[in-house]
Amino acid sequence: MKKMVVMLSALALFATACSTSGPISADDAWARESAMMQSAAAVYMDLTADEDDALVSASVESSVAPTVEIHETTEMGPDDEMSGDDDDMGEEGDMSGDGGMMQMVPVEQVDLPAGETVSLEPGGLHIMLLDLTEPLEIGDEFDVDLEFESGETLSVTVEVREG
């Protein structure tokens, strides 16, 4: 039995290492080390699908974080302004055209057009880990399990870096 598990593990490792030969590949998966007291972290990676697909869900072991969501950081336009006093930027000289307010919005799915690499990167799309169980330290690794619209799944090893 033990031998079987070892062999299966080896196979699993092999399969991960060769994930680029599957229908969907994930490259350069990383997360920034978390600061003290930081409760949420972001995971970034490059995703490429051979055929049109979409990332619909992501999860990690609860020993890393109990809740995982796919988010996008977006810059709000002037019409999205939520607070009342939105004239501040205009008076001082407009710096970005629309006030530069940034917010995170959950996204249902990340479309992956065939053959096109879609980057989850700082300031854009990211997989958000909420209520981190332990701080993420440089050199740590953990797996993110991805689910796609096609039914494909992919387990991706994430490396924690200084960022």
Place this chain on the structure above:
Amino acid sequence: MKLLRPLLAVAVLLGACGPAIPDEPAGIVRDPAPEVGSVSLPDLDADGRAFPFVAGAGGVLVVYFGYTSCPDVCPTTLADLRRAMADMDEAESIAVAMATVDPDRDTPEVISGYLHSFFPEGHPLRTEDDAELRAAADAFGADYDVTTSEEGDVEVAHTGFLYAVDDQGQLALTWPFGTTWEDIQGDLRWLLHGG
């Protein structure tokens, strides 16, 4: 990727010959420069005493308005600033302050611990008086909005700018989110060397 190391080595060598000071800053210069030295926020590292937004003589004060539950924009910006300052001889002339726009969740322990893990000498600024926070943010042209959704999730929107203040209390430069650490470093040198 292998190419990166020799390139980095060359970059370091070049740096040793004299750090590059840009002719023009990458950050935004606002004209006239907003005056921020007359506003202040309580500094948790000084028993809550008022921390005026003025750099030390000949130095630069870098100010950020953010929050700690921010997984993407805030740590990216602070990590880039840390990287920019890491190999600067002039780093001791640069002070860093972060004001939380989410004081309900960012208790004194949380905002202090968070900022200090990026900058051990950083000034964590926090007030529960929204009028005071709003006045400080307004002086910089910063904006923020904290709301709670029907599901009870706290949602925060904020301007992602990083600000540099001079020793006269004037807002010298504004860096939009996404400014590279190299540009921030060049601009800090530009400011410190009479830009």
